[in-house]
Amino acid sequence: MKLKHYIYALGLAASLHACNDDFMERYPLDVPTDNAFWTSENDLKLFLNKFYPTWIKGHYSGWSDSNYLYPLPVKGSPLAYGDVYSDNAVRTGNEFSELGENNRIPTGSGANNNGWVWSDLRNVNYFLTHYNRADLPKETLDKYAGEAYFFKSWEYYRKVMIFGDVPWITKELNTDSEELYMPRTPRAEVMDSILLCINKAVAGLPEKGKEESGRLNKDIANFLKARICLFEGTYRKYHTELGLDGSKFLKECETACEALLGKYTLYRGDGETSYYKMFTVKGANAFSDNPEVILGRTYIPDEYGHAFQRYYDQNNSNRQAMGATRGFLEEYLCADGRPIYVGGSEGNYEVNPLFKGYGMWKELDNRDPRLTQTVCRPGEYVTIYKNGSVDLANGIEYPNISYSSSGSTVTxxxxxxxxxxxxxxxxxxxxxxxxxxxxxxxxxLLMYAEVEYELNGTLTQQQVDMTINALRERAGYDFNAYPTAKLMVGQEPADPRLDKIYREKLDYTVSPLLREIRRERRVELAMENRRYEDLMRWKAGNLFTVPLRGMKFTEEMQALYDGSHTDRLNGGSAAKITIGKDVYLDDEGYIICYPKSPYKQTIKGCLPWHDYRYLWPIPAEEIRLNPNLVQNPGWIEAEADK
Structure with a gap:
């Protein structure tokens, strides 16, 4: 489905806006109450239209610099910037607070804090209690109810991800509703209700090709169902402290995946650069020739758009400059399908002959083709476009490395x-x-591979070929030149570096095959805002404590940034970098991310982690207003220790 913006504009024009949030929305909805409104199919569509941009955010609209509050304050496009709140990327600054020890219990209302906001769900419930007033065929009513149940499922799934137990509300609330003071509903009950809702969406929505242009269909609902059920199934499996069985959700995920297998194909329209090109299309018909897109947000030229590209850090770095981490790069395999270290132990690793080591970006050579379609070498992509004009005269343009927002990259x-x-x-x-x-x-495909492993403890070679190997082939791996680039069940490559990290940071064993499934997911879905959620459901928050590092600032690098190459550096202002002032290095010469973070650890550039952070705190004001709410475990004690 290619969701077009004319629907968004129509929905916004309907003026179906909710009042300000506070205490589970005590005030009446600013929505039509006249019975005459709920009479036609068009009325139902008008009401539902506003839900589309609420949940399907894309790159936002307008200046595209709004805060994304579920649950982390990502500023700008959540797709492009969401990974700065994971171990994939870091943003500007010497200090990091949002996942650090100074992240306190919010004191204001949920509307201004971390996601304890209920107006959107309130509007969905309002629709679900009024839509059947329209005298329409049951199939038509079920279709629009399916849209509402889809959005309700999406919102509640995210609320469970953030808070765990949350109040399950099924009706519109008034100022005297008892539900305003209800306690949090247990997670198991909420998730069963979400599953019921998404199954209603799947049942009610039309088949792909039979829906009105720009509206939801059954395939989109099955995809969301797969994502929800994989999250809950794996969360329960690895968070054993819950005492909940996740097998039902894993099986439901499998069912949803199987409903979509073979109905779509991977995009290959741009050959070896298809992976990169897939994310760089524009216009109302941007996905018309892309068989991979199940749900996309498109914009209409000269009518409705955004400024995301203008302020992406390659272009103008005064919004959200960021950089990829060394740990993220190290996860990418070499061109032969083996890791950068193929044997030995820390301090005495056996290096893959294809790996050229660190310094002057040579670590990007001979790697998974997706690496240089995600992180660029100097002179690739950005040389041809500089500060609003084409500029080829100065040759390769090197990045401005800085902790400040004036840098083009931090790492x-x-x-x-x-x-x-x-x-x-x-x-x-x-x-x-x-x-x-x-x-x-x-x-x-990645969800299917993972859920089959989680259900069965392994994958068949056929399943690996249709998922992981298909993705690698599309990316540009040469299976003829390097047969080991194709993942073979039972012949997974050794990775002593990553296995060591998993042994030290996780409280369960990761098999070689599961390691490769998770690796493929991290690489393929980088910069698509999936990593944070993955770490939470895998009970892998402790991976935040792996030192965050940038590139190795070798003597050759120092010579490049000695002040004599201003014509070849982005902006010129950071042409001279002084170690210990402009950048800080660890004992091995790698750039330290967030070097001045005042956390209680011996290694700078590390984030602390405590398991109570798998759930976020309920704002204190909400608990004051509703004493039946109970704060998530660990937060009150943590604040008392500060």
Whole structure:
């Protein structure tokens, strides 16, 4: 489905806005109450239209610099910037607070804090209690109810991810509703209710090809069902402290995946650069020739757009400069399908002959083709476009490495995924029309591979070939030149570096095959806002404590940034970098991310982790207003210790 923005504009024009949130929305809805409204199919569509941009955010709209509050304050496109709150990327600054020890219990209302916001669900419930007033055929009513149940499922799934137990509300609330003071509903009951809702969405929505252009269909609902059920099934499996069996959700995930297998194919329209090009299309028909997109948000030229591309850090770094981490790069395999270290132990690793080591970006050579379509070498993509004009005269342009917002990258590794290098798109400012992919078949294949492993403890070779190996082939791996690039069940490559991290940081064993499934997911879905959620459901938050590092600042690098190459550096202002002032290095010479973070650890550039952070705190004001709410475990004690 290619969701077009004319529907968003129509929904916003309907003026169906909710009042300000506070205490589970005590005030009446600012929505039509006249019985005459609920009479036609068009009335139902008008009411539902506003839900689309609420949940299907894409690259946002307008200046595209709003805060994304579920649950982390990502500023701008959640797809492009969401990974700065994971171990994949870091943003600007010497200190990091949102996942650090100074993240306290919010004191204001949920509307201004971390996601304890209920107006959207309130509006969905309002629809579900009024839509059947319309005298329409049951199939028509079920179709629009399916849309509402889809959005209700999506919102509640995210609330469970953030808070765990949450109140399950099924009706519109008034100022005297008893539900305003209800306690949190147990997680198991909420998730069963979410499953019921998403199954209603699947049942009620039309088949793909039979829906009205721009509206939800059964395939989209099955994809969301797969994502929800994989989350809950694996969360229960690895968070054994819950005492909940996740097998039902894993089986439901499998069912949803199987409903989509073979209905879509991976995009290959741009050959070896298909992976990169897939995210750099624009216009109302951006996905018309892309068989991989299941749900995408498109924008209409000269009518409705965004400024995301203008402020992406490759272009103008005064919004959200960021950089890829060394740990993220190390997860990418070499061109032969083996890791950078193929044997030995820390301090005495056996290096893959294809790996060239660190310094001057040579670590990007001979790697998984997706690496240089996600993180660019200097001179690739960005050289042809500089500060609003084409500039080839100065040759290779090197990144401005800085902890400040004036830098083009924090770590020396500049992200290129989602970057268009399109001057017209840049100059369009808030009318940019770069399209955004929300659901795609590549993720569906990864969900299927993972759920089959979690259910059966292994995969068949056929399943690996249709999922992981298909993704690698599309990315550009040469299976003829390097037969080991194809993953073979029972012949998984050794990875002593990553296995050591898993042994030290996780409280369960990760088999070689599961390691490769998770690796493929991290690589394929990088910069698509999936990593944080994955770490939470895998009970892998302790991976945040792996030191966050950038590139190795070798003597050759220091010479490049000695002040004599201003014409070849982005902006010129950071042409001279002084170690210990402009950048800080660890004992091995790697850039330390967040070097001045005042946390209680011996290694700078590490984030602390405590298991109570798997759930976020309920704002204190909400508990004051409703004493039946109970704070998530660990937060009150943690604040008392500060």
């Amino acid at each position: 020396g590794y500049r992200f290129i995924k989602h970057w268009m290098g399109d001057q017209i798109e840049n100059d369009a400012v808030t009318k940019g029309v770069q399209a955004a992919i929300e659901f795609r078949y590549g993720e569906l």
